[in-house]
Amino acid sequence: MNTQILLLGGNQGDVIxxxxxxxxxxxxRLxxxxxxxxxxxxxAWGFEAEQNFINQVVEFNSVLDPAELLDFTQKIEKELGRNKKTGTHYESRPIDxxxxxxxxxQxxxxxxxxxxxxxxxxRFTLLPLLDHWADFVHPVFQKNILQLEESCQDAGMVKKLSV
Incomplete structure (x- = not known):
């Protein structure tokens, strides 16, 4: 089994x-x-958007390899209304x-x-990771998520929602 940690997010429509x-x-499937x-x-990170994003991190264990997982996640994105990017820049989307x-x-x-x-x-990725994965060590930087968050230079607004 493979441990897969995914970030889900979007800013169009009923995001939750x-x-x-x-x-x-x-x-x-997973x-x-x-x-x-x-x-x-x-x-929004890297571009201006009318709506804020909502993000969530989720962990699965499955037998899918990385390429199969990517194909599967892209199929879900398309099914839920995500269109292919129109350029090389970030843009609003119902799901990512x-x-x-x-x-x-690696x-x-x-x-x-x-x-x-x-x-x-x-920070919109690191803060949700702190919920359950604060001690997870990044395989490239050899720092845990808490250490990465403490050194992150991103000053954008991120807040936990009470839903």
Whole structure:
């Protein structure tokens, strides 16, 4: 079995509904989630957006390899209304599923890098990770999530939601 830690997020439509539906669809193939973070609201990162994002981290254990997991998450994104990016810039979206970690491996594929190459720069990723994975050691930086969050330079608004 492979441990897969994913970041779910979006800022269009019923985002919490989309997050719940994503977890349900992921569970159909990956099994029930092992751990799920709280919901976090954040400003858009890397671009201006009318709506804030809502994010959540979820952990699964499954037999899928990284490429199969990427294909599966992209299929769910499309099913829930995500369109292909119109350019190279970040943009608003109903759902986004990022693979943050796959076991404790470093993986480089033509269309996938694990750990997610920007997770240490983004408080909207690090704060939900603190819910259950504060001691998880990043396989590239050899620092745990708490240490990465403490050194993160991102000053954007991120707050836990009470839903």
């Amino acid at each position: 509904g989309s997050l719940k539906k994503s977890i349900g669809l992921l569970s159909e 099994g029930q989630p092992i751990l799920v973070s709280e919901y976090y609201e954040s400003e 599923i990022d693979i943050l970690f796959f076991n404790d491996k 993986i480089e594929l033509p269309r996938l890098t694990i750990p997610h190459p920007k997770l240490h720069e983004r």
